[in-house]
Amino acid sequence: MVLDAAFAPQANLGLKILSFFTTGAFFLITLFLKLCYSTALYATLAEISRRIALFRRTRRPALRALLLLPAVVVFCTAILFALNLWRVVFGSLNLKGFAQAFNPMDILWVFLRAGFFLGAVVLGGALGLMVANHVTLGRDRFGGVLYKNRGRYLAFWFAAFSVCGLFRLLPWGFVTYWTVWVVVLAACLVTAAHWSIYAKVRSVAAAPAPGLPAGGEIAFTLAAREAVALSALLRGRAPRDAEALARSLADPDPSWLAHPAWTAELRALVQDPPALGAALEGLSAKGLAAKSGKGWTPAGPAARLRLMGFAETAAGLTVRKGGAARTVVLHRQGPTVLLLEPGPATLGVREFPRGADAVAALAGAAEGHER
Amino acid sequence: MIETRLSLGEARYLLQVLDLKLAPESPLADPLGGAAEVPAGSTAEAGVTKGLTSRGLLMSDGAPNPFAAAVMVWLAQPEKAWSLSLFGRGGAAMVHLAFKRGSAVECRRDAEGFLLRYPLPEAEAEGWLRLHVDGGRHGS
Numbered sequence: 001m002v003l004d005a006a007f008a009p010q011a012n013l014g015l016k017i018l019s020f021f022t023t024g025a026f027f028l029i030t031l032f033l034k035l036c037y038s039t040a041l042y043a044t045l046a047e048i049s050r051r052i053a054l055f056r057r058t059r060r061p062a063l064r065a066l067l068l069l070p071a072v073v074v075f076c077t078a079i080l081f082a083l084n085l086w087r088v089v090f091g092s093l094n095l096k097g098f099a100q101a102f103n104p105m106d107i108l109w110v111f112l113r114a115g116f117f118l119g120a121v122v123l124g125g126a127l128g129l130m131v132a133n134h135v136t137l138g139r140d141r142f143g144g145v146l147y148k149n150r151g152r153y154l155a156f157w158f159a160a161f162s163v164c165g166l167f168r169l170l171p172w173g174f175v176t177y178w179t180v181w182v183v184v185l186a187a188c189l190v191t192a193a194h195w196s197i198y199a200k201v202r203s204v205a206a207a208p209a210p211g212l213p214a215g216g217e218i219a220f221t222l223a224a225r226e227a228v229a230l231s232a233l234l235r236g237r238a239p240r241d242a243e244a245l246a247r248s249l250a251d252p253d254p255s256w257l258a259h260p261a262w263t264a265e266l267r268a269l270v271q272d273p274p275a276l277g278a279a280l281e282g283l284s285a286k287g288l289a290a291k292s293g294k295g296w297t298p299a300g301p302a303a304r305l306r307l308m309g310f311a312e313t314a315a316g317l318t319v320r321k322g323g324a325a326r327t328v329v330l331h332r333q334g335p336t337v338l339l340l341e342p343g344p345a346t347l348g349v350r351e352f353p354r355g356a357d358a359v360a361a362l363a364g365a366a367e368g369h370e371r
Numbered sequence: 372m373i374e375t376r377l378s379l380g381e382a383r384y385l386l387q388v389l390d391l392k393l394a395p396e397s398p399l400a401d402p403l404g405g406a407a408e409v410p411a412g413s414t415a416e417a418g419v420t421k422g423l424t425s426r427g428l429l430m431s432d433g434a435p436n437p438f439a440a441a442v443m444v445w446l447a448q449p450e451k452a453w454s455l456s457l458f459g460r461g462g463a464a465m466v467h468l469a470f471k472r473g474s475a476v477e478c479r480r481d482a483e484g485f486l487l488r489y490p491l492p493e494a495e496a497e498g499w500l501r502l503h504v505d506g507g508r509h510g511s
Contacts, residue, residue, distance in 0.1 A: 320454070
Protein backbone atom coordinates (compact mmCIF):
# COMPACT_ATOMS: atom_id res chain seq x y z
CA MET A 1 0.00 0.00 0.00
CA VAL A 2 2.81 2.34 0.90
CA LEU A 3 4.60 1.47 -2.35
CA ASP A 4 1.41 1.92 -4.45
CA ALA A 5 0.79 5.28 -2.88
CA ALA A 6 4.36 6.25 -3.64
CA PHE A 7 4.15 5.27 -7.39
CA ALA A 8 0.62 6.63 -8.07
CA PRO A 9 1.60 10.31 -8.61
CA GLN A 10 4.41 9.23 -10.99
CA ALA A 11 1.98 7.05 -13.02
CA ASN A 12 -0.46 9.98 -13.24
CA LEU A 13 2.33 12.27 -14.38
CA GLY A 14 3.35 9.76 -17.10
CA LEU A 15 -0.24 9.53 -18.30
CA LYS A 16 -0.53 13.30 -18.31
CA ILE A 17 2.66 13.64 -20.38
CA LEU A 18 1.47 10.95 -22.82
CA SER A 19 -1.94 12.62 -23.05
CA PHE A 20 -0.28 16.00 -23.62
CA PHE A 21 1.85 14.68 -26.51
CA THR A 22 -1.05 12.71 -28.03
CA THR A 23 -3.31 15.74 -27.90
CA GLY A 24 -0.49 17.85 -29.34
CA ALA A 25 0.03 15.39 -32.21
CA PHE A 26 -3.68 15.35 -33.03
CA PHE A 27 -3.75 19.13 -32.88
CA LEU A 28 -0.84 19.37 -35.33
CA ILE A 29 -2.39 16.83 -37.71
CA THR A 30 -5.73 18.68 -37.66
CA LEU A 31 -3.94 21.99 -38.12
CA PHE A 32 -2.03 20.55 -41.08
CA LEU A 33 -5.25 19.28 -42.68
CA LYS A 34 -6.94 22.63 -42.14
CA LEU A 35 -3.96 24.44 -43.64
CA CYS A 36 -4.06 22.06 -46.62
CA TYR A 37 -7.74 22.83 -46.98
CA SER A 38 -7.30 26.61 -46.84
CA THR A 39 -4.27 26.55 -49.15
CA ALA A 40 -6.07 24.35 -51.64
CA LEU A 41 -9.10 26.62 -51.53
CA TYR A 42 -7.07 29.77 -52.22
CA ALA A 43 -4.93 28.00 -54.83
CA THR A 44 -8.11 26.86 -56.56
CA LEU A 45 -9.56 30.35 -56.57
CA ALA A 46 -6.35 31.86 -57.95
CA GLU A 47 -5.90 29.15 -60.58
CA ILE A 48 -9.51 29.27 -61.73
CA SER A 49 -9.39 33.06 -61.94
CA ARG A 50 -6.13 32.96 -63.95
CA ARG A 51 -7.38 30.28 -66.32
CA ILE A 52 -10.67 32.08 -66.91
CA ALA A 53 -8.83 35.34 -67.67
CA LEU A 54 -6.50 33.51 -70.09
CA PHE A 55 -9.38 31.71 -71.76
CA ARG A 56 -11.34 34.97 -72.17
CA ARG A 57 -8.31 36.59 -73.80
CA THR A 58 -7.43 33.83 -76.25
CA ARG A 59 -10.36 31.38 -76.34
CA ARG A 60 -7.66 28.77 -76.91
CA PRO A 61 -7.84 25.88 -74.49
CA ALA A 62 -4.46 24.84 -73.19
CA LEU A 63 -4.48 21.06 -72.99
CA ARG A 64 -2.68 21.06 -69.66
CA ALA A 65 -5.28 23.46 -68.23
CA LEU A 66 -8.03 21.06 -69.21
CA LEU A 67 -6.48 18.42 -66.96
CA LEU A 68 -5.08 20.72 -64.31
CA LEU A 69 -8.45 22.16 -63.39
CA PRO A 70 -10.11 18.81 -62.53
CA ALA A 71 -6.92 17.80 -60.70
CA VAL A 72 -7.25 20.87 -58.44
CA VAL A 73 -10.98 20.25 -58.05
CA VAL A 74 -10.45 16.60 -57.08
CA PHE A 75 -7.67 17.57 -54.66
CA CYS A 76 -9.79 20.18 -52.87
CA THR A 77 -12.79 17.85 -52.77
CA ALA A 78 -10.62 15.04 -51.40
CA ILE A 79 -9.34 17.27 -48.59
CA LEU A 80 -12.87 18.33 -47.68
CA PHE A 81 -14.07 14.73 -47.92
CA ALA A 82 -11.22 13.54 -45.67
CA LEU A 83 -12.09 16.18 -43.07
CA ASN A 84 -15.70 14.95 -43.11
CA LEU A 85 -14.99 11.24 -43.55
CA TRP A 86 -15.89 10.13 -40.03
CA ARG A 87 -19.09 12.14 -39.90
CA VAL A 88 -20.09 11.08 -43.40
CA VAL A 89 -19.51 7.35 -42.89
CA PHE A 90 -20.33 6.90 -39.22
CA GLY A 91 -22.83 9.73 -38.74
CA SER A 92 -23.17 10.86 -35.12
CA LEU A 93 -21.33 7.80 -33.71
CA ASN A 94 -18.33 8.98 -31.72
CA LEU A 95 -15.27 6.89 -30.89
CA LYS A 96 -16.65 5.76 -27.51
CA GLY A 97 -20.05 4.90 -28.98
CA PHE A 98 -18.35 3.14 -31.90
CA ALA A 99 -16.67 0.69 -29.49
CA GLN A 100 -19.76 0.09 -27.32
CA ALA A 101 -22.83 0.33 -29.50
CA PHE A 102 -21.69 -1.23 -32.77
CA ASN A 103 -24.33 -3.74 -33.91
CA PRO A 104 -25.56 -5.26 -37.22
CA MET A 105 -27.97 -2.37 -37.87
CA ASP A 106 -25.13 0.13 -37.41
CA ILE A 107 -22.98 -1.87 -39.82
CA LEU A 108 -25.81 -1.87 -42.38
CA TRP A 109 -26.29 1.86 -41.85
CA VAL A 110 -22.58 2.53 -42.36
CA PHE A 111 -22.61 0.51 -45.61
CA LEU A 112 -25.69 2.38 -46.82
CA ARG A 113 -24.14 5.76 -46.04
CA ALA A 114 -20.85 4.86 -47.72
CA GLY A 115 -22.51 3.06 -50.65
CA PHE A 116 -24.79 5.98 -51.41
CA PHE A 117 -21.68 7.96 -52.35
CA LEU A 118 -21.19 5.61 -55.28
CA GLY A 119 -24.43 7.05 -56.63
CA ALA A 120 -22.86 10.54 -56.56
CA VAL A 121 -19.80 9.23 -58.40
CA VAL A 122 -21.83 7.49 -61.13
CA LEU A 123 -24.35 10.32 -61.51
CA GLY A 124 -21.58 12.95 -61.55
CA GLY A 125 -19.66 11.01 -64.21
CA ALA A 126 -22.74 10.65 -66.40
CA LEU A 127 -23.64 14.33 -66.06
CA GLY A 128 -20.02 15.26 -66.89
CA LEU A 129 -20.14 13.27 -70.12
CA MET A 130 -23.45 14.92 -71.03
CA VAL A 131 -21.99 18.40 -70.37
CA ALA A 132 -18.91 17.64 -72.51
CA ASN A 133 -21.16 16.37 -75.28
CA HIS A 134 -22.67 19.86 -75.57
CA VAL A 135 -19.31 21.65 -75.81
CA THR A 136 -18.73 22.68 -79.43
CA LEU A 137 -15.22 22.71 -80.86
CA GLY A 138 -13.93 24.78 -83.74
CA ARG A 139 -10.69 25.78 -85.40
CA ASP A 140 -8.92 29.11 -85.33
CA ARG A 141 -7.19 30.57 -88.39
CA PHE A 142 -4.08 28.49 -87.85
CA GLY A 143 -5.69 25.16 -87.03
CA GLY A 144 -5.67 25.52 -83.24
CA VAL A 145 -8.75 24.20 -81.47
CA LEU A 146 -11.24 26.62 -79.93
CA TYR A 147 -14.17 25.73 -77.76
CA LYS A 148 -17.17 27.55 -76.43
CA ASN A 149 -17.58 26.72 -72.79
CA ARG A 150 -19.72 28.64 -70.35
CA GLY A 151 -18.23 26.90 -67.33
CA ARG A 152 -21.51 26.62 -65.39
CA TYR A 153 -20.50 23.22 -64.05
CA LEU A 154 -17.42 24.87 -62.49
CA ALA A 155 -19.69 27.40 -60.81
CA PHE A 156 -21.81 24.49 -59.56
CA TRP A 157 -18.75 22.77 -58.08
CA PHE A 158 -17.54 26.01 -56.52
CA ALA A 159 -20.95 26.71 -54.96
CA ALA A 160 -21.18 23.12 -53.65
CA PHE A 161 -17.65 23.36 -52.27
CA SER A 162 -18.35 26.69 -50.54
CA VAL A 163 -21.61 25.49 -48.97
CA CYS A 164 -19.95 22.25 -47.85
CA GLY A 165 -17.00 24.19 -46.38
CA LEU A 166 -19.43 26.45 -44.51
CA PHE A 167 -21.35 23.52 -43.01
CA ARG A 168 -18.07 21.86 -42.14
CA LEU A 169 -17.41 24.80 -39.83
CA LEU A 170 -20.90 24.52 -38.31
CA PRO A 171 -21.92 21.63 -36.04
CA TRP A 172 -24.85 20.30 -38.13
CA GLY A 173 -23.68 16.84 -39.08
CA PHE A 174 -26.86 15.85 -40.92
CA VAL A 175 -26.39 18.75 -43.36
CA THR A 176 -22.71 17.95 -43.86
CA TYR A 177 -23.55 14.50 -45.24
CA TRP A 178 -25.64 15.95 -48.09
CA THR A 179 -23.32 18.86 -48.82
CA VAL A 180 -20.40 16.41 -49.11
CA TRP A 181 -22.55 14.21 -51.33
CA VAL A 182 -23.26 17.14 -53.68
CA VAL A 183 -19.63 18.26 -53.74
CA VAL A 184 -18.52 14.72 -54.66
CA LEU A 185 -21.13 14.72 -57.43
CA ALA A 186 -19.87 18.10 -58.68
CA ALA A 187 -16.21 17.00 -58.56
CA CYS A 188 -17.01 13.85 -60.57
CA LEU A 189 -18.97 15.99 -63.04
CA VAL A 190 -16.03 18.38 -63.57
CA THR A 191 -13.54 15.50 -63.87
CA ALA A 192 -15.61 13.52 -66.37
CA ALA A 193 -16.44 16.65 -68.39
CA HIS A 194 -12.84 17.81 -68.61
CA TRP A 195 -11.38 14.42 -69.47
CA SER A 196 -14.01 14.05 -72.15
CA ILE A 197 -13.30 17.57 -73.55
CA TYR A 198 -9.57 16.78 -73.42
CA ALA A 199 -10.13 13.62 -75.48
CA LYS A 200 -12.26 15.55 -77.98
CA VAL A 201 -9.66 18.34 -78.32
CA ARG A 202 -6.89 15.76 -78.82
CA SER A 203 -8.82 13.91 -81.48
CA VAL A 204 -9.74 17.13 -83.34
CA ALA A 205 -6.14 18.41 -83.15
CA ALA A 206 -4.80 15.08 -84.43
CA ALA A 207 -7.27 14.81 -87.31
CA PRO A 208 -5.54 15.59 -90.62
CA ALA A 209 -6.69 18.77 -92.33
CA PRO A 210 -8.81 17.88 -95.35
CA GLY A 211 -7.81 20.78 -97.60
CA LEU A 212 -10.22 22.29 -100.09
CA PRO A 213 -12.57 20.04 -102.07
CA ALA A 214 -11.99 20.00 -105.83
CA GLY A 215 -13.66 22.84 -107.70
CA GLY A 216 -13.07 25.98 -109.69
CA GLU A 217 -9.49 27.24 -109.41
CA ILE A 218 -8.93 30.18 -107.08
CA ALA A 219 -7.02 32.89 -108.94
CA PHE A 220 -8.04 36.52 -108.77
CA THR A 221 -6.73 40.01 -108.12
CA LEU A 222 -8.72 42.56 -106.15
CA ALA A 223 -8.51 46.25 -105.40
CA ALA A 224 -7.86 47.05 -101.72
CA ARG A 225 -11.51 47.98 -101.03
CA GLU A 226 -12.73 44.81 -102.69
CA ALA A 227 -10.27 42.78 -100.59
CA VAL A 228 -11.58 44.37 -97.39
CA ALA A 229 -15.17 43.69 -98.49
CA LEU A 230 -14.28 40.07 -99.29
CA SER A 231 -12.68 39.62 -95.85
CA ALA A 232 -16.03 40.67 -94.31
CA LEU A 233 -17.97 38.34 -96.60
CA LEU A 234 -15.76 35.35 -95.76
CA ARG A 235 -16.38 35.69 -92.02
CA GLY A 236 -20.10 34.99 -91.95
CA ARG A 237 -22.19 32.06 -93.05
CA ALA A 238 -25.61 33.67 -93.55
CA PRO A 239 -26.27 36.29 -96.26
CA ARG A 240 -25.85 39.85 -94.93
CA ASP A 241 -26.62 43.30 -96.27
CA ALA A 242 -24.02 46.08 -96.69
CA GLU A 243 -24.88 47.64 -93.31
CA ALA A 244 -24.34 44.35 -91.45
CA LEU A 245 -21.06 43.77 -93.32
CA ALA A 246 -19.90 47.31 -92.43
CA ARG A 247 -20.69 46.61 -88.77
CA SER A 248 -18.66 43.40 -88.88
CA LEU A 249 -15.70 45.34 -90.29
CA ALA A 250 -15.59 47.38 -87.09
CA ASP A 251 -13.96 44.28 -85.60
CA PRO A 252 -11.76 43.23 -88.56
CA ASP A 253 -10.11 39.86 -88.98
CA PRO A 254 -6.39 40.73 -88.89
CA SER A 255 -5.11 37.36 -90.06
CA TRP A 256 -6.75 36.84 -93.41
CA LEU A 257 -6.79 39.65 -95.96
CA ALA A 258 -5.30 42.50 -93.96
CA HIS A 259 -2.53 44.77 -95.19
CA PRO A 260 -1.24 47.72 -93.14
CA ALA A 261 -1.94 50.09 -96.00
CA TRP A 262 -5.60 49.08 -96.09
CA THR A 263 -6.45 50.48 -92.67
CA ALA A 264 -7.66 53.76 -94.20
CA GLU A 265 -9.78 51.83 -96.72
CA LEU A 266 -11.22 49.72 -93.92
CA ARG A 267 -12.18 52.78 -91.85
CA ALA A 268 -13.76 54.42 -94.90
CA LEU A 269 -15.86 51.33 -95.59
CA VAL A 270 -17.00 51.05 -91.95
CA GLN A 271 -18.25 54.63 -91.99
CA ASP A 272 -19.70 54.53 -95.48
CA PRO A 273 -21.94 51.51 -96.23
CA PRO A 274 -22.71 52.78 -99.81
CA ALA A 275 -18.95 52.63 -100.55
CA LEU A 276 -18.95 49.08 -99.23
CA GLY A 277 -21.93 48.39 -101.50
CA ALA A 278 -19.86 49.65 -104.46
CA ALA A 279 -16.97 47.36 -103.47
CA LEU A 280 -19.40 44.45 -103.24
CA GLU A 281 -20.72 45.29 -106.72
CA GLY A 282 -17.10 45.14 -107.93
CA LEU A 283 -16.76 41.68 -106.38
CA SER A 284 -20.04 40.66 -107.99
CA ALA A 285 -18.76 41.77 -111.40
CA LYS A 286 -15.74 39.47 -110.90
CA GLY A 287 -18.02 36.56 -109.97
CA LEU A 288 -16.87 36.53 -106.33
CA ALA A 289 -20.06 37.73 -104.61
CA ALA A 290 -23.75 37.26 -105.22
CA LYS A 291 -26.70 39.29 -103.98
CA SER A 292 -29.99 37.68 -103.07
CA GLY A 293 -33.06 39.04 -101.31
CA LYS A 294 -31.46 38.27 -97.94
CA GLY A 295 -28.13 39.97 -98.66
CA TRP A 296 -24.62 39.31 -99.97
CA THR A 297 -22.85 35.93 -99.99
CA PRO A 298 -19.53 34.76 -101.48
CA ALA A 299 -19.83 33.14 -104.89
CA GLY A 300 -17.64 31.08 -107.25
CA PRO A 301 -13.99 30.89 -106.14
CA ALA A 302 -14.74 33.03 -103.05
CA ALA A 303 -17.35 30.51 -101.85
CA ARG A 304 -14.73 27.78 -102.25
CA LEU A 305 -12.19 29.95 -100.43
CA ARG A 306 -14.57 30.26 -97.48
CA LEU A 307 -14.65 26.47 -97.17
CA MET A 308 -10.95 26.54 -96.27
CA GLY A 309 -11.81 28.15 -92.92
CA PHE A 310 -8.33 27.94 -91.45
CA ALA A 311 -4.69 27.56 -92.41
CA GLU A 312 -2.48 25.05 -90.61
CA THR A 313 0.58 27.14 -91.29
CA ALA A 314 1.27 30.50 -92.85
CA ALA A 315 4.61 31.83 -94.01
CA GLY A 316 5.02 35.46 -95.00
CA LEU A 317 8.13 36.51 -96.89
CA THR A 318 8.96 40.20 -97.26
CA VAL A 319 11.78 41.13 -99.61
CA ARG A 320 13.26 44.62 -99.13
CA LYS A 321 15.53 45.93 -101.84
CA GLY A 322 16.42 49.43 -103.03
CA GLY A 323 13.89 51.10 -100.75
CA ALA A 324 10.98 48.96 -102.01
CA ALA A 325 9.32 46.06 -100.20
CA ARG A 326 7.21 43.18 -101.47
CA THR A 327 5.34 40.69 -99.26
CA VAL A 328 3.98 37.30 -100.25
CA VAL A 329 2.12 34.97 -97.89
CA LEU A 330 1.72 31.22 -98.22
CA HIS A 331 -1.29 29.61 -96.49
CA ARG A 332 -1.41 25.84 -96.18
CA GLN A 333 -4.09 23.44 -95.09
CA GLY A 334 -3.45 19.77 -95.82
CA PRO A 335 -2.76 19.48 -99.55
CA THR A 336 -4.19 22.94 -100.32
CA VAL A 337 -1.73 25.80 -100.81
CA LEU A 338 -2.78 29.42 -101.36
CA LEU A 339 -0.43 32.24 -102.29
CA LEU A 340 -1.53 35.73 -101.25
CA GLU A 341 0.19 38.85 -102.54
CA PRO A 342 -1.08 41.78 -100.51
CA GLY A 343 0.15 45.07 -101.94
CA PRO A 344 -0.75 48.62 -100.95
CA ALA A 345 -3.37 48.82 -103.70
CA THR A 346 -4.20 45.24 -104.66
CA LEU A 347 -4.49 41.69 -103.36
CA GLY A 348 -3.66 38.67 -105.48
CA VAL A 349 -4.92 35.25 -104.39
CA ARG A 350 -3.75 32.13 -106.20
CA GLU A 351 -4.25 28.44 -105.50
CA PHE A 352 -1.42 26.08 -106.32
CA PRO A 353 -2.05 22.78 -108.06
CA ARG A 354 -1.38 19.80 -105.77
CA GLY A 355 2.27 18.80 -105.81
CA ALA A 356 3.54 22.19 -107.03
CA ASP A 357 6.70 23.58 -105.42
CA ALA A 358 5.09 26.27 -103.28
CA VAL A 359 8.30 27.35 -101.52
CA ALA A 360 10.07 28.08 -104.79
CA ALA A 361 6.99 30.00 -105.91
CA LEU A 362 7.01 31.95 -102.62
CA ALA A 363 10.63 32.96 -103.12
CA GLY A 364 10.05 33.73 -106.80
CA ALA A 365 6.93 35.81 -106.17
CA ALA A 366 8.57 37.78 -103.35
CA GLU A 367 11.62 38.47 -105.51
CA GLY A 368 9.29 39.67 -108.25
CA HIS A 369 9.71 36.94 -110.84
CA GLU A 370 7.14 34.22 -111.49
CA ARG A 371 8.01 30.52 -111.48
CA MET B 372 28.06 28.10 -89.72
CA ILE B 373 29.22 30.46 -87.00
CA GLU B 374 26.68 31.42 -84.36
CA THR B 375 26.96 34.67 -82.39
CA ARG B 376 24.65 36.13 -79.80
CA LEU B 377 24.50 39.90 -79.33
CA SER B 378 22.47 41.91 -76.87
CA LEU B 379 20.72 45.08 -78.06
CA GLY B 380 23.36 47.19 -76.32
CA GLU B 381 26.25 45.22 -77.85
CA ALA B 382 24.78 45.52 -81.35
CA ARG B 383 24.23 49.26 -80.85
CA TYR B 384 27.81 49.66 -79.58
CA LEU B 385 29.31 47.80 -82.55
CA LEU B 386 27.34 49.99 -84.99
CA GLN B 387 28.65 53.02 -83.14
CA VAL B 388 32.28 51.87 -83.13
CA LEU B 389 32.13 50.98 -86.82
CA ASP B 390 30.26 54.22 -87.60
CA LEU B 391 27.57 52.39 -89.53
CA LYS B 392 24.24 53.97 -90.47
CA LEU B 393 21.24 51.69 -90.74
CA ALA B 394 19.84 51.26 -94.24
CA PRO B 395 16.01 50.98 -94.60
CA GLU B 396 16.46 47.32 -95.61
CA SER B 397 18.40 46.48 -92.45
CA PRO B 398 16.81 43.93 -90.09
CA LEU B 399 18.32 46.02 -87.28
CA ALA B 400 16.48 49.19 -88.37
CA ASP B 401 13.33 48.36 -86.41
CA PRO B 402 14.83 47.37 -83.03
CA LEU B 403 17.87 49.69 -83.09
CA GLY B 404 16.78 52.60 -85.29
CA GLY B 405 15.60 54.70 -82.36
CA ALA B 406 17.97 53.31 -79.71
CA ALA B 407 20.23 55.79 -77.95
CA GLU B 408 24.00 55.47 -78.37
CA VAL B 409 26.05 53.87 -75.59
CA PRO B 410 27.72 56.90 -73.86
CA ALA B 411 31.53 56.87 -74.10
CA GLY B 412 33.26 56.26 -70.78
CA SER B 413 30.06 55.16 -69.08
CA THR B 414 29.60 52.02 -66.96
CA ALA B 415 27.25 50.77 -69.70
CA GLU B 416 30.10 51.00 -72.21
CA ALA B 417 32.45 49.20 -69.80
CA GLY B 418 29.90 46.37 -69.40
CA VAL B 419 29.38 46.07 -73.15
CA THR B 420 33.09 46.08 -74.02
CA LYS B 421 33.84 43.56 -71.26
CA GLY B 422 31.18 41.19 -72.64
CA LEU B 423 32.32 41.61 -76.24
CA THR B 424 36.02 41.22 -75.38
CA SER B 425 35.42 38.08 -73.32
CA ARG B 426 33.73 36.50 -76.35
CA GLY B 427 36.48 37.63 -78.75
CA LEU B 428 34.24 40.05 -80.65
CA LEU B 429 36.39 43.00 -79.62
CA MET B 430 40.17 42.78 -79.77
CA SER B 431 42.47 43.91 -76.97
CA ASP B 432 42.89 47.35 -78.57
CA GLY B 433 39.11 47.84 -78.53
CA ALA B 434 38.67 47.40 -82.29
CA PRO B 435 35.99 44.94 -83.44
CA ASN B 436 37.04 41.50 -84.58
CA PRO B 437 37.03 41.54 -88.45
CA PHE B 438 34.34 38.83 -88.52
CA ALA B 439 32.09 40.80 -86.18
CA ALA B 440 32.73 43.95 -88.20
CA ALA B 441 31.80 42.19 -91.46
CA VAL B 442 28.62 40.76 -89.91
CA MET B 443 27.57 44.21 -88.71
CA VAL B 444 28.20 45.68 -92.18
CA TRP B 445 26.04 42.92 -93.68
CA LEU B 446 23.27 43.55 -91.18
CA ALA B 447 23.35 47.34 -91.19
CA GLN B 448 23.72 47.96 -94.90
CA PRO B 449 22.48 44.92 -96.82
CA GLU B 450 21.86 45.01 -100.56
CA LYS B 451 18.66 43.08 -99.94
CA ALA B 452 16.88 41.59 -96.92
CA TRP B 453 14.35 38.80 -96.47
CA SER B 454 12.00 38.83 -93.48
CA LEU B 455 10.26 35.52 -92.98
CA SER B 456 7.26 35.35 -90.62
CA LEU B 457 6.02 31.91 -89.67
CA PHE B 458 2.71 31.15 -87.98
CA GLY B 459 1.26 27.85 -86.96
CA ARG B 460 0.16 25.65 -84.10
CA GLY B 461 3.65 25.66 -82.64
CA GLY B 462 3.59 29.45 -82.30
CA ALA B 463 5.02 32.28 -84.34
CA ALA B 464 8.58 33.10 -85.34
CA MET B 465 10.33 35.77 -87.38
CA VAL B 466 13.75 35.42 -88.94
CA HIS B 467 15.69 37.66 -91.31
CA LEU B 468 18.38 37.18 -93.95
CA ALA B 469 20.60 40.13 -94.86
CA PHE B 470 22.24 39.70 -98.28
CA LYS B 471 25.39 41.37 -99.56
CA ARG B 472 27.96 40.33 -102.19
CA GLY B 473 26.52 36.86 -102.75
CA SER B 474 26.39 35.89 -99.09
CA ALA B 475 23.90 36.29 -96.27
CA VAL B 476 23.70 36.60 -92.47
CA GLU B 477 20.72 35.13 -90.61
CA CYS B 478 19.35 37.30 -87.82
CA ARG B 479 16.78 36.19 -85.28
CA ARG B 480 15.48 38.55 -82.60
CA ASP B 481 14.64 37.22 -79.15
CA ALA B 482 14.13 38.59 -75.65
CA GLU B 483 17.87 38.82 -75.01
CA GLY B 484 18.89 40.45 -78.28
CA PHE B 485 19.94 38.89 -81.57
CA LEU B 486 21.06 35.42 -82.59
CA LEU B 487 23.22 35.67 -85.71
CA ARG B 488 24.29 32.79 -87.94
CA TYR B 489 26.62 33.17 -90.89
CA PRO B 490 27.79 32.79 -93.62
CA LEU B 491 25.02 31.51 -95.88
CA PRO B 492 25.76 31.57 -99.63
CA GLU B 493 23.01 33.38 -101.53
CA ALA B 494 22.60 30.34 -103.77
CA GLU B 495 21.46 28.36 -100.72
CA ALA B 496 18.85 30.92 -99.66
CA GLU B 497 15.99 28.99 -101.26
CA GLY B 498 17.07 25.83 -99.40
CA TRP B 499 17.14 27.87 -96.20
CA LEU B 500 13.62 29.09 -96.93
CA ARG B 501 12.43 25.54 -97.64
CA LEU B 502 13.93 24.32 -94.37
CA HIS B 503 12.07 26.98 -92.39
CA VAL B 504 8.74 26.86 -94.23
CA ASP B 505 8.52 23.05 -94.55
CA GLY B 506 10.35 21.94 -91.44
CA GLY B 507 9.99 24.78 -88.95
CA ARG B 508 8.59 24.10 -85.50
CA HIS B 509 5.75 26.54 -86.26
CA GLY B 510 4.04 23.73 -88.14
CA SER B 511 4.55 21.00 -85.59
